[in-house]
Amino acid sequence: MNSQDQPAPRTGAGRAPDVFRRGGWVPMREYRDDEAVDFAIVGAGAGGATVACKLAEAGFSVVVLEAGPFWRPLEDFASDEESQQQLYWLDERLTSGADPIALGGNNSGWGVGGSTVHFSMISLRLRPEWLRARSLLGYGVDWPISYAELAPYYEEAEHALAIAGPLRYPWGPPHRRYPYREHEMNAAGLVLARGAERLNVPWSAVPLATVSAPRGKSPPCVYRGFCNFGCSTNAKQSALVVWIPRALRAGAEVRDLAMAGRIELDAQGLASGVHYRRADAWRFQRARNVVVAGYAIETPRLLLNSACARFPQGLANRSGLVGTHLTTHAGPGVWARFDEEIRWNKGPPNMAVCEHWNYTDAGKDFAGGYAFMSQGPLPRAWAQLVATARGLWGAALREAMLDYNHMSGLVAVAETEPRNCNRVTLAEERDRYGLPIAHVAFSYSDNDRRMQAHATRFMRRMLEAAGGRATWTSDDTSHILGTCRMGSDPDASVVDADGRSWDVRNLWICDGSLFPTCGGVNPSLTIQALACRIGARIPALAARGEL
Amino acid sequence: MKPRYPGYQVLAKWNSPSFDDSTRAVLARRLGQVPPRRFLTEAEWALLEAVNRRLLPQPERSEPIPITPWIDAMLHEDRGEGYRRPDMPPLRQAWRLGLAALDDEARRQHGQGFAALDGAAQDALLQTLADNRVLSPQWQAVHAQRFFVHLLLKTAAGIYYAHPAAWDEIGFGGPASPRGYVRLGFGQRDPWEAREAP
Numbered sequence: 163m164n165s166q167d168q169p170a171p172r173t174g175a176g177r178a179p180d181v182f183r184r185g186g187w188v189p190m191r192e193y194r195d196d197e198a199v200d201f202a203i204v205g206a207g208a209g210g211a212t213v214a215c216k217l218a219e220a221g222f223s224v225v226v227l228e229a230g231p232f233w234r235p236l237e238d239f240a241s242d243e244e245s246q247q248q249l250y251w252l253d254e255r256l257t258s259g260a261d262p263i264a265l266g267g268n269n270s271g272w273g274v275g276g277s278t279v280h281f282s283m284i285s286l287r288l289r290p291e292w293l294r295a296r297s298l299l300g301y302g303v304d305w306p307i308s309y310a311e312l313a314p315y316y317e318e319a320e321h322a323l324a325i326a327g328p329l330r331y332p333w334g335p336p337h338r339r340y341p342y343r344e345h346e347m348n349a350a351g352l353v354l355a356r357g358a359e360r361l362n363v364p365w366s367a368v369p370l371a372t373v374s375a376p377r378g379k380s381p382p383c384v385y386r387g388f389c390n391f392g393c394s395t396n397a398k399q400s401a402l403v404v405w406i407p408r409a410l411r412a413g414a415e416v417r418d419l420a421m422a423g424r425i426e427l428d429a430q431g432l433a434s435g436v437h438y439r440r441a442d443a444w445r446f447q448r449a450r451n452v453v454v455a456g457y458a459i460e461t462p463r464l465l466l467n468s469a470c471a472r473f474p475q476g477l478a479n480r481s482g483l484v485g486t487h488l489t490t491h492a493g494p495g496v497w498a499r500f501d502e503e504i505r506w507n508k509g510p511p512n513m514a515v516c517e518h519w520n521y522t523d524a525g526k527d528f529a530g531g532y533a534f535m536s537q538g539p540l541p542r543a544w545a546q547l548v549a550t551a552r553g554l555w556g557a558a559l560r561e562a563m564l565d566y567n568h569m570s571g572l573v574a575v576a577e578t579e580p581r582n583c584n585r586v587t588l589a590e591e592r593d594r595y596g597l598p599i600a601h602v603a604f605s606y607s608d609n610d611r612r613m614q615a616h617a618t619r620f621m622r623r624m625l626e627a628a629g630g631r632a633t634w635t636s637d638d639t640s641h642i643l644g645t646c647r648m649g650s651d652p653d654a655s656v657v658d659a660d661g662r663s664w665d666v667r668n669l670w671i672c673d674g675s676l677f678p679t680c681g682g683v684n685p686s687l688t689i690q691a692l693a694c695r696i697g698a699r700i701p702a703l704a705a706r707g708e709l
Numbered sequence: 710m711k712p713r714y715p716g717y718q719v720l721a722k723w724n725s726p727s728f729d730d731s732t733r734a735v736l737a738r739r740l741g742q743v744p745p746r747r748f749l750t751e752a753e754w755a756l757l758e759a760v761n762r763r764l765l766p767q768p769e770r771s772e773p774i775p776i777t778p779w780i781d782a783m784l785h786e787d788r789g790e791g792y793r794r795p796d797m798p799p800l801r802q803a804w805r806l807g808l809a810a811l812d813d814e815a816r817r818q819h820g821q822g823f824a825a826l827d828g829a830a831q832d833a834l835l836q837t838l839a840d841n842r843v844l845s846p847q848w849q850a851v852h853a854q855r856f857f858v859h860l861l862l863k864t865a866a867g868i869y870y871a872h873p874a875a876w877d878e879i880g881f882g883g884p885a886s887p888r889g890y891v892r893l894g895f896g897q898r899d900p901w902e903a904r905e906a907p
Contacts, residue, residue: 240735241728241884244871252791254799266791348893384889387882394729394886503898503905507882508890541881545870549862553839555764556832557710559866564713566879567905589795601795 171419171441172232178410181403182379182396184237191413195447199223202436202449204422204464207276208689209673210455211401211409212319216697218412225415225447227438229460230273232418233402239392243542246391249273249280253599255459256589260605263490263639270457274418275402277457278686280390282512283371283398284535285325286683287316287334287691289520292531295679301529301609302580302679306650306659307695313337315691315698320369323399323690324377327369333517342374345383350506350536351514353570357628363518368535370510371399371686385509387538401690423597425452425468425477425669433477433669439595451709453661453670455693458488458642461675462586463600465646478646478663478671483656485586488604488645489578489680493638494614495537495547496621497571498630504570511538519620520682528612531682532576534621541566551636572625574617575640577682578610586645602642641685646675660699661692668709672696710769712878717903719876719883726888727901736873736884743775748784748801753808759824760811763831764865774872776865780804783864798851807856810847817844880905 172179173190180186193199201217203210206228218224230251233239239246251270257263271277290309295302317338320327327340344367347355351367358365372383372393383397396403406416420440428434435448454461462485466476476484512535520531539547545563548554554562578584584605588598606614614637622633648671649655652664661676663669672693674685681688703709720736722728746754758777767773783789789800797803815823815834823831837843838857848856869875876883880903882890892899 237731240732241886242732242735242871244739244867245735250791252788254789255792256795257792258795262794264790264792270791346893349895349897352895384885384887385891385893386885386887386889388885394731395889502895504895505882505898505902508893541870541876541879542867545866546863549866550858553858555835555839555862555866557766560710560765560878563870563875563879564710566881567903602792 169231169419171417173416173418178416179232179234181234181407182236184234186234188407188410190410190415192415193223193225195445198435198448198450199225200449201451201453202227202447203453203455204436205276205455205457205460205673206274206401206406206416207271207455207457207673208278208401208686209693210453211275211405212690212693213453213455213672213697214414215405215409215412216694217700218409218414220697220701223413224409225417225449226409227420227422227436227447228274228416228418229421230271230419232274232416233279233392235392235394235396235402239394241386241388241394243391243540249392253593254591255599256591256601258601259584259603263602263604263642265459265602268638269490269640269642270459274406274416275400278400279392279402281686282389282684283510284512284684285320285323285369285371285687286515286533288681288683288688289333289531290335292679292681299523299529303649305678306648306655312691312695315694316687318694319687319690323371323404324373325369325371326374328367331369332364332366333521340369345370345374345509345513348385348506348509348513348538349502349504350538350570353500353504353628353630354514354516354536354572354624357624358516360627361624363516365514365516368512368515372397372510373399383510387507387509387511388540389510391540421595422456422464423467423595425464427470427472427666431472431666433666451668451670453672455671455673457673458645458675459586459600459602461671461673462645463588466588467597473665478656478665478669480665481653481656483647485645486582486584487580487647488584488586488602489580489643489677490604490639491641491680492576492578492606492610492614493573493640494576494618495571495573495636495638496618496625496633497569497636498625498633499565499568500570500630501568503567505567506538506570507540509538512536517683519617526616528609528616530577530579530609530613532574532613532617533682534572534574534617537571537573547636552634570625570630572621573638574614574621575682575684576613576617577680579607580644580647580679581607641674641680643674643677643680643685646671647678648676649678660703661696670696713906714877714880714903715906717877717880719873719881722883722901725901727886728884729886732884732886739872743778744782745778746781748781753805754781756808756812756822756824759831760835760861761865763828763835764862765869770874774869774874776868779868780864796852797855803851803856803860806847806851807860810845810851810853810856811838813845813847814838814843
């Protein structure tokens with residue numbers, strides 16, 4: 163690691179970076195390590211930042227520990243794919259199984275805001291029936307909450323993020339209008355639209371978390387297209403610019419470059435705080451409650467790394483389920499050349515969506531569903547895909563890359579089944595903090611493979627119907643979910659419907675690890691809705707004396 | 710290769726609203742501060758340079774886009790992608806073992822080191838790695854096909870297409886902050902975008 167990879171912490175001395183001003187600061191309340199705060203929250207992404215905001219606004223004392231840096235987008239984010247690899251979790255992990263998942267930049271964030279800093283801003287709701295997948299659709303497991311219980315929090319998240327979406331979204335139950343109008347569709351999205359119309363299936367503009375008109379200090383999106391490498395204008399409504407400033411105003415403290423290593427239990431078996439490493443020293447933050455929000459690899463890793471005499475298998479793991487039932491979204495892709503100029507780098511990378519196979523059950527040879535979206539990879543990522551998926555190199559690679567402005571493609575977000583064998587465990591190898599690293603094992607089920615074959619066939623038909631020539635395919639995955647699933651049975655889940663551990667009652671989980679099944683859409687809106695719900699449930703429990 | 714976007718230069722926009730200070734700083738480093746050799750041995754560097762000349766041949770350029778120096782910098786900083794398969798050695802070791810195996814493979818197939826082969830023989834040898842049809846027992850330590858595809862090729866392609874000269878070549882708009890784009894539809898082009906040769 164060089165000095166560039168080890169920036170100094172920015173928060174402290176009563177202030178935190180102002181994300182809206184170069185070199186700017188905002189005041190921040192601070193707590194001593196030995197002052198037991200109401201909530202120590204590990205992770206400042208979609209789950210952690212959101213619940214931190216909600217709990218601070220409810221009047222609780224909150225300290226957030228984030229392993230990565232606290233960015234100021236206006237000064238820290240170049241329009242450059244290579245240098246913006248700084249947004250990813252790049253500490254080593256092992257990946258194995260019959261279908262090893264690419265980690266790193268594929269599905270992780272590092273820094274305040276977590277992966278919402280570089281996500282594609284796709285903000286879709288789960289299909290209501292998926293929350294009762296086992297009972298209604300015959301696969302996976304049921305969630306411990308209903309869609310009706312989650313719906314108000316979807317609405318809260320959509321309004322907090324000022325989602326820019328269509329007047330009427332064609333799938334799912336009717337809900338309140340999106341707060342901002344939809345963005346003008348780019349040519350890559352119009353390819354999907356044209357293909358969908360020719361195949362006679364619905365399509366839609368993607369509801370996006372980037373504003374289509376000014377909002378506070380966020381200017382409207384200028385369609386620069388570097389969304390997956392950080393938004394340098396703050397049009398993107400990431401957790402960094404939405405929940406974190408609110409949390410700070412409400413009195414939360416955020417500690418950047420603070421890596422949690424172990425959760426400590428007291429003599430009663432309750433969490434008493436978090437050991438964390440910051441500025442080359444191990445420290446211990448005392449807390450009355452601990453929330454783990456490190457996403458579906460770091461969350462189980464921290465619980466497993468917190469094994470102690472009372473819980474030798476790790477915390478919250480009496481069921482033996484911590485780390486298991488990992489799901490991802492398979493991302494089969496189909497690509498084609500078009501006679502017209504597409505110039506797919508312009509605008510957000512995924513502007514049009516088809517959820518037909520999420521909401522249609524007849525005529526499928528698989529359980530579950532998938533959405534697919536139009537695409538807009540930038541040259542570095544595109545070249546790496548062309549090289550690895552097509553095996554092109556030398557003059558053939560340079561020749562194929564010349565078609566960049568004429569390419570279009572569709573990539574699926576395809577559900578995978580929750581299975582015990584797909585899991586996060588600890589490796590022997592240790593990281594720079596001396597902590598055992600995560601080992602992720604993943605293999606597709608037969609059902610998963612049938613779904614991907616279906617998606618590939620359908621997307622190829624659509625691209626060809628839209629006028630695409632010389633199609634070819636690729637494989638990928640995105641998102642990691644489900645490794646600490648919630649449920650209503652302590653023997654079959656890690657936490658209850660409020661994200662509360664069955665075993666350690668003041669230990670909570672609030673991130674994508676909670677998902678019992680992953681659905682066929684991007685998870686960030688659901689993670690934020692769940693965090694809003696947990697952030698409302700905790701004050702309600704406290705008011706009843708049940709905390 | 711006939712230029713697809715003749716005369717187009719992303720860097721001509723350096724002082725335009727398509728560039729901001731953070732982007733200028735990053736690109737100034739990429740263009741002006743090509744790193745020296747710090748990790749690889751001289752022999753490893755020469756071998757990797759020969760490989761990169763086949764992966765991304767640039768016969769038309771008097772100053773080729775540098776690839777090897779950035780791989781050396783990545784290894785010097787031990788900065789990988791953040792994951793690997795359990796049977797692959799850690800980053801630095803994987804590159805070192807892979808390069809040694811590649812040279813051994815050349816000696817077994819052709820009786821001389823990789824750098825001494827002509828271009829056609831080098832290409833043929835690299836294709837045996839891509840197809841995992843290899844002879845050297847040294848590949849037991851690092852899987853030949855994975856070394857070729859996921860380390861050599863993916864890394865070189867990423868570095869090449871992170872360079873402004875490559876953006877000129879494929880007509881990519883390049884940096885776009887704060888101005889972004891206005892015209893998004895089929896066949897629409899902002900005046901600050903590349904014009905394709907008819």
